[in-house]
Amino acid sequence: MMMNMWLTIFIMYFVGNMIFVSKHKHLLIVLLSLEFIVLSIFFFMMIYLMMIMYNMYMLMVFLVFSVCEGALGLSILVSMIRTHGNDYFQSFNLI
Known part of the structure; x- marks a missing residue:
């Protein structure tokens, strides 16, 4: 029972990190993946x-x-x- 909880938390953390490092066009998806990582760390600490x-x-x-x-x-x-009208990363120039 306890091993299943640890495995679930590890999978949550791993999936959140994989979504964060993969290329996405929207800032909202990146923010949601960060919150998912924080939630998995909260469960781990609890x-x-x-x-x-x-x-x-x-x-x-x-x-x-x-x-x-x-x-x-x-x-x-x-x-x-x-300022930009959307949350696409490709819609604004950083230079």
């Missing part, structure tokens, strides 16, 4: 802290930082859509 009988205060700190990361990503997405 199971690990329960296993060693530690308090869950560290999970609250992790959730605060992950929410800040999500809000920053959404604000970048909104500003990019307002």
